[in-house]
Amino acid sequence: MSKQEVNMSLWGDRVNSQLASLNVKTLGRVGVLLGGRSGEREISLLSGNGVLDALCSKGVDAHGFDTGLRCPTELAKEKFDRVFISLHGRFGEDGTIQGLLELLNLPYTGSGVLASALAIDKIATKQIWLSNGLSTPEFEELTATSDWNTVVQHLGLPLIVKPAHEGSSLGLTKVKSVDELPAAYQLAAGLDKKVIAETCIVGDELTCPLVGQGDTAEALPVIKIIPPQANYDFHNKYFSDETQYLCPTGLAPEVNARVQNLALAAYKTLGCRTWGRADVMLDQKTGEPYLLEMNTSPGMTSHSLVPMAAKAAGVNYADLVLWLLSQTLQQKEGATR
Structure with a gap:
């Protein structure tokens, strides 16, 4: 044991x-x-x-x-x-x-x-x-004016976008291309004023x-x-x-x-x-x-x-x-x- x-x-x-x-x-x-x-x-x-x-x-x-x-x-x-x-x-x-x-x-x-x-x-x-x-994935806060290409350069792909104050995977998206980022942000922003992206x-x-x-x-x-x-x-x-x-x-x-x-x-x-x-x-x-x-x-x-x-x-x-x-x-x- x-x-x-x-x-x-x-x-x-x-x-x-x-x-x-x-x-x-x-x-x-x-x-x-x-x-x-x-x-x-x-x-x-x-x-x-x-x-x-x-x-x-x-x-x-x-x-x-x-x-x-x-x-x-x-x-x-x-x-x-x-x-x-x-x-x-x-x-x-x-x-x-x-x-x-x-x-x-x-x-x-x-x-x-x-x-x-x-x-x-x-x-x-x-x-x-x-x-x-303590180890946690790299991240940054997203806004409506975020440069999506810069976000991807920083965090890589795939990455995770989610509301900063929700649980149970509500509003969470696994983003596999830069083109998916705007929709992922909008989904999360619809639930929370603060949105986070992190390395997957x-x-x-x-x-x-x-x-x-x-x-x-x-x-x-x-x-x-x-x-x-x-x-x-x-x-x-x-x-x-x-x-x-x-x-x-x-x-x-x-x-x-x-x-x-x-x-x-x-x-x-x-x-x-x-x-x-x-x-x-x-x-x-x-x-x-x-x-x-x-x-x-x-x-x-x-x-x-x-x-x-x-x-x-x-x-x-x-x-x-x-x-x-x-x-x-x-x-x-x-x-x-």
Whole structure:
């Protein structure tokens, strides 16, 4: 058994031990925030309902709260003691709802205001990673007046164009010729004021879930993603049964360890907490891992990746959800989150 496998087995044992001594009554009345107003609303509803069902199955007094249908200020009237954030994208994963919860003094799952705001912004995230010596594909911000030929000269082909604040591959285009750049930009710009282009790394697509905070943060098992036709788009992420997920990855232990170390450094550098998921590409030519983005409110659907990694570490879906919620017990009243 590798060192990483031993560590994950120990993490699973710790989680199960902590849950065995947890009195769910101490969690009080729990709100599960779901739905929202972003382009990922559909996925948020799937994630949130899964989380809600899991908490209820564990005896938690949990209630759904759709921030896309109800005014978030109604949260105060619900008298929740804490909330599980199952929102994805803007108005849920970008620090806005986190700021409101801070004002209401409501403990919540996931990263705080600053880390959430940074991680949702792919440009800011890359700047921070690069300043800390972490590998990520070369990039530049696009505008309507960008010189497309210069962009290609800088980043090469193929390249990736995507909105800077969207997830789930929304508005993403793999550009194979300079003539395709204007349309790719328009597609992304239709979803976001900021558009990013980055060098396309060809190779294995990997993801690494992360848990904890600061010095206690840990990387869960790496997952290798094999989508049909190498196209991991919105459909293949959430609805297709053709996408393959390998955990263990089948890669050499030292490669998995490098990916985990890189993902963990990326997580800590942004100041994330509770949980997250780093998406990584492994360059087929050099074998080097490159960070793509950090998700601070990962999906919890039937096709989601964090539950897969947790299962490989010995923690089932319902126990993972309960453990994540229990981490809010550590958030002290009035403390900066």
